[in-house]
Amino acid sequence: MAIEGGCLCGAVRYQISGKPVATAVCHCKNCQKQSGTAFSIVFSVKAKELSVDGALSTFEDVGSSGAPVLRKFCGKCGSPILSEIAALSHLRFIKAGTLDDTSWLKPQIHIWCDSAQSWVERDPALPQFPREPTG
Numbered sequence: 446m447a448i449e450g451g452c453l454c455g456a457v458r459y460q461i462s463g464k465p466v467a468t469a470v471c472h473c474k475n476c477q478k479q480s481g482t483a484f485s486i487v488f489s490v491k492a493k494e495l496s497v498d499g500a501l502s503t504f505e506d507v508g509s510s511g512a513p514v515l516r517k518f519c520g521k522c523g524s525p526i527l528s529e530i531a532a533l534s535h536l537r538f539i540k541a542g543t544l545d546d547t548s549w550l551k552p553q554i555h556i557w558c559d560s561a562q563s564w565v566e567r568d569p570a571l572p573q574f575p576r577e578p579t580g
């Protein structure tokens with residue numbers, strides 16, 4: 446299964462050679478701001494299994510630990526593409542809405558539920574973390 450995606454205008458494209466590690470819904474305020482909507486759905490992949498064509502712009506955000514979170518997006522059309530988290534530098538967190546084919550997506554956890562928008566219904570069968578997951 447080849448996983449591919451890209452930004453809205455097509456200037457940025459990516460390919461993933463391996464399998465996604467995990468899929469999460471993030472309700473943090475910063476994801477709401479960056480996406481302009483209610484939450485981010487992100488999946489993680491091994492950094493070495495991701496290749497990106499095209500130029501990504503970077504906004505250096507700060508995570509709850511105080512460490513940088515690099516939020517990377519297409520500078521032409523603004524689509525958020527991926528984030529790099531210092532404590533998990535071997536992974537990349539890809540905004541799943543940029544996938545060409547989203548049919549396989551299945552969220553496994555909800556994180557930062559403390560800041561979830563009140564109308565969002567979350568599957569009670571999934572683990573829900575008030576902030577970031579620990580351990």
Ligand SMILES: [Zn+2]
Pocket residue numbers: 452453454455456457519520521522523524
């Ligand atoms: Zn673009």
